[in-house]
Amino acid sequence: MTKKYTYSIFILLCCLLLSSIASAQQINYVKGKVIDKKDRQPIIGASVTIVDKDRRVMKGVSTDIDGNYSLPVNDKTYRIMVSYIGYKSTAPLAIDKAVINFQLESADNQMEEVQIVSRAKTDNGSGMSIDKRDQTSAVGTINAKELEDMQAASIDQALQGRLAGLDIAASSGDPGAPMQIRIRGTSSINGAVDPLIVVDGMPYDITIPSDFNFATSDENNYGQLLNIAPSDIKDISVLKDAAATAVWGSRAANGVLVINTKRGVLGPPSISYNFKGSYSKQPSAIPMLTGNQYSSLILEEFYNAGRQFATSDFAKQFQYDRNDPYNYYNYSNNTNWLESITRIGYLQDHNLSISGGGEKAKYRASVNYFNQNGTTVGTSLGRLSARVNLDYTVSTKIRFSADIAYTHIDNKNLYPSGSRDANVRDVAYTKMPNQAVYEYDEYGNITSNYFSPATTAQGGFVYDFANSRVLGTYNPLAMALAASNQQLGERIIPKFSLQYQIIPDKLRLNANFQADINNTKVKKFLPQVATGRPFSEAVVNYAGDSDGDSFTMATNITLAYTPTLGKNHDLITFARFDSNDSRRTGQGMFATNTASSFLADPSIDGRTNQTGSAYSSFSQSRSVGLLVSAQYKFMDRYIVNGGVRGDGNSKFGPNNRYGLFPSASVLWRISGEPFMKNTTKYIDNLALRASYGVVGNAPRNDYSYFNTYQNYGFSYLGSSGVYPSNIELSDLRWEKVTQSNVGLTVVLLKNSLNMDIDVYRKRTTDLFYNGIAIPTYNGYSGVDMNVGTMDNQGWEFSLFYTPVKSKKLRIDVNFNISHNENMIREISPLVPRENNARITTNNAFKVYLQENNPFGSFYGFKFKGVYVDKNSTIALDENGNQIVGPNGQQIFMRFAYPSIDYVFQPGDAMYEDINHDGNIDYKDIVYLGNGNPNLTGGFGTAITFNGNLRLGANFTYRTGYQIINGTKINTTSMYGFNNQSTAVLRRWRAEGDITDIPRATYATGYNFLGSDRYVEDGSYLRLRSITLKYDFSKNLLRRIGVRGLSANIMMENILTFTKYTGQDPEVPVKLSTFSTVVDNSTTPPIKTITLGLTANF
Known part of the structure; x- marks a missing residue:
């Protein structure tokens, strides 16, 4: 009996032992502590993650105030790793015990090395990054991290003065005002002159066709890059010569601005929040005369002109007669009109992002809210944008990416705001200062009504219906606050990419597809209170509502082959096909004399004297391109790059629809020559570059080749007619930009000093000219033609220098300068x-x-x-x-x-x-x-x-x-x-x-x-x-x-x-x-x- 119990107890103990061994082999929980290796202090908020064999994050947690963590473990194949900003991340470790402690090492040196590597790459937007030292053409690059502290509504504002050859000027200080961007000068008379914008390897359309009507608004009123939140941008490259822009063909005739957005990185979820708040004011205005000084001036004007001012119809506005209380109180002031429409501006910018991922999948999602009130009354900009970038590695051969970007824009501008209008600030400068802002009654009491008389000594408000512009004068504050000019934009851009390693490390296929859906609404309203005109006039309560939609599909397929040729030989061959289809529709309605100053819809019936009109438009264009190029490097000293690009565009007739444009570039690395071996201690890279290429430019008008007709605005016997609006242009040729470039790259003192010097000449032949006048008896007013030649030539110099680089102190210096000379060399006698x-x-x-x-x-x-x-x-x-x-x-x-x-x-x-x-x-x-x-x-x-x-x-x-x-x-x-x-x-x-x-x-x-x-x-x-x-x-x-x-x-x-x-x-x-x-x-x-x-x- 005793033996029986003894065997039973022995068996039970064996079972318990086996159970404990099994439990030791499969840990259900792992815990530990994360500390700083140097000071032994706990690290709060360090990311501790459980990853699978493919480094996909399965679970994660942040360390507590004492640096402790605890995580469940469900699979014995899982690994554990730790990361924290400012420290080196640990390699994945096997979870072979229940307690695992970590000591993290500072990553100061690693951070410096990463910065050096990031500057050593350039990107032409094709998805193939090239070492900067092997770049044979003129390309400038800047990391957006260098711009992230600047407060800018769009990235072009922050780029001012940062890259050689890139000239950026603001069109206005109002919110949403665009920046004018020029790369190596203006190369066309009235063709497209803006550079091509490329975002994540796909064209980003910012152009507006010459025949497209956004409620008769000036295209300069809408910022080009407002739809891209600066916080989402990783780096920016500028492609300047023809060899660099060849990959983008005819759309790149004026240079290319390549923007890469941030993407997910390996690691646990990382959340980042950024806030910026701004206070802004205008620089000091030009001092103007007071009401008293102004009145004296007017009397002197009349005297010198030999006229009797007392007999003037408006003499009462300058007599200051207390017996005429209405004129006395409303015209005896010292009004600073510019000050009345100027205010302190403010801005708030919120950015929230999350990123992370494992070996298989990486992600980054961000949302941005931007709101700016301008320093001129009545101006503001609101933007809500979101972006999601996803990368998934299906296998060692296949990688898939899906990106989607959405932006909502609400931009309030002054009305009027066109360059041909009597704009509000211009009127504020010249408005008679003795006039009151708000109306006084006959007892001298100020009212809440704007003082907007129908006419004054200066005249009154005038609207030129024939040319859709504002003339004359008005109460600037009433116009700024009561009139409206609002632009609403919705834009969504989904993009899908596939990368397939057909032969690993040798033959690669990249395919990209992008849809760009863009809607712009323009709402304008000009109430009676802003103009002061009688309600019976047609100009009163002028309302406009228009809508423009564009849809663009873009694809590009790239095949890159990099064969193994031996130790001293490197070859990259490149073939690329592009297509771009774009459709635009627009419609709008305009009406005057709506029933109330609170009714801004042009479809509402008017009272009397109502006039109105409606329009609709449609345009469509297509372009295709094929590029074949190769780059060969011998002994890391001699590099030759050459290619031919064929472009086709529906804007041309069949005789000239397709163009062939070659490009070539070379590089000689002087520092690699044997006679330079004794200089390697000081010279890291010394290279001479040269390039030559031709790029075509297409016209802005989508239908130059076609005979087009328009409806006539009047009817006869109940029927409206049509008239020819464009003559068929079968022989319109490509505008060609031929550019040659010679450059020198110098890198010294262990990459501390980087210099680039470039000299270029850019010639545009067969310049486009729109609307050359022809005899009207043929039924047409003008034609588009190729008319001449224009040159841009100059030089550029850029320098980046780090004279001091230590743990205690680092000094970075940058400098760039560009010189460009523009000259018209030939012009047709048919051109005015x-x-x-x-x-x-x-x-x-x-x-x-x-x-x-x-x-x-x-x-x-x-x-x-x-x-x-x-x-x-x-x-x-x-x-x-x-x-x-x-x-x-x-x-x-x-x-x-x-x-x-x-x-x-x-x-x-x-x-x-x-x-x-x-x-x-x-x-x-x-x-x-x-x-x-x-x-x-x-x-x-x-x-x-x-x-x-x-x-x-x-x-x-x-x-x-x-x-x-x-x-x-x-x-x-x-x-x-x-x-x-x-x-x-x-x-x-x-x-x-x-x-x-x-x-x-x-x-x-x-x-x-x-x-x-x-x-x-x-x-x-x-x-x-x-x-x-x-x-x-x-x-x-x-x-x-x-x-x-x-x-x-x-x-x-x-x-x-x-x-x-x-x-x-x-x-x-x-x-x-x-x-x-x-x-x-x-x-x-x-x-x-x-x-x-x-x-x-």
Whole structure:
């Protein structure tokens, strides 16, 4: 019996032992502690993850305040790994015990190495990154991390002055205003001049067809890159020469801006939140006259013109008669109209992202909310965007990616806002300052009603229906607050990619498919209160509603073959097919005199005098391309790259629908030669590059090849007719851009000093010109033609230098400079050579398309000062002798004899008599300048202390271009009832006065002819940004339980050094045949202070 119990107990103990052994072999839970290897302190918030054999994350947890963790384990094949920002991640470890502790090592050195590697790659957008040292063409690259602290609505704002050859200028300081981007100058007269934008290997359409109507809105009113949140961008490359842009064909004739967005990385889920809040204000405005000074000026104008002001219909507005209380209270003010429409702007920018993944699948998802209230009343921008990037490795041969991006834009602009309109800020500068903003009653009590009389001494509101533009004057604040001009945008872009290793490491297939669905709505409303016009007029309660939809499908298939040829030979062959199909539809309705100022829908019936119209449009285009290229490298010293691109485009007729465009480039690595072996201690890379290539450019009009017809706006006997609107153009040819480039790359001192020097020449032949006039008896008004040749040539230099690099201190310096010369070399005699400006009228500059002159050149008179007295108006010949008439009479200087024959008087503006004939006319017109900058670039520095405190500053500059100061013209003319700047306080008043400001004369004389008096040098140097950033210590992070935390403060556009007398010298060229750089009082770039906070979990 005893033995029986003994055996039973023995068997039970064996079972318990076996059970314990089994449980020891399959751990159900693992726990431990994570500490810093150096200071032995616990790490709070470290990510501890369980991964499978493919490194897919199965479970994860963050360490607690004491660095402890605990995780369940369901499979004996699982591994455990730990990661944390600022530390080296551990390799996956087998879970062979219940307690596993980790000691993490600082990753400071590793972080520096990663930064070096990231700068060593360039991307042309094809998905094939090439070592920068092997790049044979002109490509500039910047990591978006260098821009992440800047506060910008779009990435092009942050890129100003950061890359050589990339000239970016703001069109306005209002929210949502676009940046004008030029790569190596302007290469077309009125064809496409914007660079191609490529996002994650696919074209990103930003162009608007010339025949497409977005509620008659100016295309410059809609920012190009607003749909891409800067926080989603990883890096940016600029492809500048033809060899680099060849992969993108005809759409890349003006260069390429390649943007790569952030993607998921191996590791546990990582959550990042970033907030930026900004306070902004405008730079100081031009000082204007007060109401009292203005009233005195008007009286003087009438007196000098020999007119009786007291008999004027509007004399009551300047008499300040208390017996007329209504006019007295409403016209006895000192209103600063510009101040009334200016406010403090603010901005908030929230970004939330999550990323992570294992060996098989990686992901990144982000959402961005951006809201900005502009410094001009009535302007704002709201953006909500989301992006999801997914990567999945099916096997060692197949990789699949799926991306989707969505953006909603709500952009509120001023009405009116077009370049041809009397815009709100322009009116605010010149609005009579004695007029009240809000109406006073007859008892002197101010009311809540805007004071918007139908007409004043200055005139009234005028709407030009024929040209859809606003003229005249109005109450600027009423217009800014009551009128609306809203643009709503919805854009969704799904993209799918497949990468197949047909022969691993040798033959690879990349296939991309993308759909781009874009909707833009424009809503405009002009209520009666903004115009002051009577309700019976057609212009009252003008409402417009339009809708534009575009759908684009783009595909590209790339086959890359990299055979193994031996130790000293490397070959990459490349074949690529692209296709792009685009459809656009638009419809809109416009109506006037709606029933109420609160009814902004144009479909609502009006009261009286209602007018209206509706339109619809459709356009479609298709392009295809095939590229075959190869790059061969021998002994890591000699590299040759060559290719041929064939492009086809539906915008051409069958005779010229397809074009063939070759490109070639070479590189000689001088530093690899045997005679340089003793310099390897100092020279890391010294390479000479050369490239040549041709790229085609297609016209903007989708239907140049077709005979097209339009409905006539009127009917006859109940039927409406049609008329021909476009003549068939069978022989329109490709606009060709031929570019040659020679460059030198220098890398010294263990990659601490990087320099690139490039010299280029870019020639555009067969320039497009839209609408050359032809005789109207054939039923057409104009045709599109190839008309000439334009050159751009110049040089670029860029430098990145790290003179100090240690754990305690790091200093980085960057500098770039670019020079470009634009010149028209040949132009067809069929092209109109000059604009329609009449030199016999004030405020008119001639613009010529002239061979051997830059595009955008303008001409006018030479201003010499002011006639001091009567004797100074005597006409003199070239020897300084008096000119006498046929009867011996004394001749005084005249203007436009004999058609006008105005005799200059003391106090009038004096213009140089070039031919000394005593008559100022077209023979005295001379070249005054052009708007193409001679030098552009930027420089900056970043100083990092102890690895966690960073001070950075960046400057931008543009030099050698001329601006027509339109604001100065309007505020110093003293010709009518417009308010003037305080500069006119030094005007000529009596004989003997020596001054540069002519006399005041009402509607008389020629004191503000187009002359160099209003042409100013626009050169400037701007402190673009200065940033102070602090990364909080690891000890603090442990206590608060986050993986990373940083804060920064940044100031933008704080200082500008310039001789320009306008509010700001950053004025871009408007794209048209006779464009000039004119400052028309748009909102200048704003000064901003931004606070930022970034947290990682």
